[in-house]
Amino acid sequence: MAQVPKFQKAYVLDHKTLKLNLIEDLPIPELQHGQALLKIKAAGLCHSDLNIIGGLPPFQEDFILGHEICGELVQFRIDKDKEIKENDNKFKQYEEVLNSIGKLYTVYNVSPCRDCSVCKQGNEVSCPVNHLKHYGIGRDGGYCEYAIVEIKDLVLVPKELQDKPEICAIATDAILTPYHGIKKLKKIDENHKILLIGVGGLGLNALQIIKSFNGYAICCDVKESQRTRAKEFGADEVYEKLDETNSYQVDSVIDFVGNDETVKLALSHLKPSGKLLLVGISSKGLKLEPRTITRMVWKELDIQTTCIGTQQDQFEVLQLVGQGKVVPKFEVFSLFEDLHSCLEDMKTGKLFDRAVLVP
Template sequence: MATIPAVMRAARYFGPREFRVVEVSRPDPGPAESLVRVRAAGLCHSDLHIIFDELGGYPIPTPLTLGHEIAGDVVAVGDAVDPSLIGQRVAVFGPAGCGQCRYCREGRDHLCIASRPLGLARDGGYADYVVVPAHALVPVPNGVSDAEAAVATDAVLTPFHALTRVGQLRPGETVAIIGVGGLGLNAVQIAKALGAFVIAVDVVPAKLELAKQYGADRVVDSRQLDPAHPPVDRPITLVADFVGAEATKLLAQQLVARGGRVVMVGLATPGGTMLGLRLIADEVAVLGSFWGTRQELATVLDLIARGLIRPQVETHPLDEIGQWVERLRAGEVTSRVALVP
């Protein structure tokens, strides 16, 4: 490891609204860990919720290097890790389950009770290097760029899990995707790949136009949408909310057909109105969806390699992360940004 710098850059969270790039000592991998040279790290709205203290008291350790969407090269491994990993291109499974609890044994490692997610509970990927549990590494197929691999770990994995495992989307169903930003645009592509009729709902014309280009059958400005008169003459049996504001949660419950499912993914606000009578009388299921599994990450990387999903991502230098945090917060990012060290 003598050729690897002892000091590196990292974008660190020191407390609410205290977030900046600093120099820190480069970490060494433990026995079951790997050291990854970061090639790209995706910027996520969840990072904004942390930086601007919008998680309603959810505990975030400080100081902490943020960044949970990570892709890079393995440059060193611990004593208990296969050294043949060195040199491999990898994406990082952010939840990094323990592999031992019942959730991990059931293949639901994103719900691991002992998980310390990268960039949320342990140092993440807004840095030159990051230490990662070796079992959290997923090979990146040929044909998938570093930036695509990074955002696949959340911005593609999360909607894939929400629509397939949680929402149980079936071919021929009609699905409404509320919010077609970084995750929602990928959800449109995933739903189309699964054979669904897709309605994209947003308030930003540019995002709706992108959704149309990426396969949406119908695009609708939610400000002009009357839930009592849906924009199609077929039941909307699945609604996925990738915004999570009070207004979008309400719209999702109003828009879904009798016996349908609503999947909540976005975290814009922690609370919201529940339409108790509607949910009970019409047997509407409201389901929460969080991230996705390691196996699903391998699947979405394969889908990207095969050209079935094309994540929209733009790259910028890590040193510019502060301005891109502000631009994302101001709604000036159409799809997804990856920071490149």
């Protein structure tokens, strides 16, 4: 197996001071049974990074930031005398890695235990055992040169994307999240009218996913640039604003903004028994007026939230991207030169597209 240095550069979040420090000589520990070492090729920057650096939720130890990870497999360790749990080999990664040195992998950052009752019911995203122990969110992630991950959390990149680590890093969150949410809607076809409120990065990815299933997409965004992009990606109708008087009678609404106004709008445009999928939720919280609640009950509407996605979803998303059905917009930056300025630009709203950091 390839030679790996003993030390590396990494951005470590000090959980007490909440300072993100670049450590130049962080030791790379020896692999344990069931672990793999990835040479980082790309790591996606995410808005959640700002919350994490802001101390939300509180963490118990220091860790390397970065939860959208794509890297080349350089080493793994499988001890012959140790048992491999069936649940840990759900996607047959233990066999796959044997012939995959040098191949590009993404990491399923949730790293669910797969043994608890929540995981067994298929709700691995909410696994309580690994809560606050996602890669880059409570445990070491990808803003570094080499990441140690569990073999069970690897998701192989399809051959069409083996030389495109940046797009794969994006797929693990900015495409996975809308994809997982869209799967919670009823079957998508040309008769299924979906209203998307706010077509920023995630919204445009959602639009492409919907169009790949031949759904009917109505997009609403106050920004002209985003409306133009929505048209480019095949939106069937595009609006700057929707008024409440003219009901669009849609089957589903996906709200990427999630404030009082957009939720009210969503509930007024849904058909009876329609579903509101909340992908974004305003940090200011949500208040529903009695009139809105009455309307919601009268129409028997469903309100659905969504979070990240399953490991199976991550496989499927990479296939969709590999087939060219979803083409995310992103900008590439240098991990060790630009991370702090990218975080600052994201905070002040200057970062227009999704940023991907490359070591």
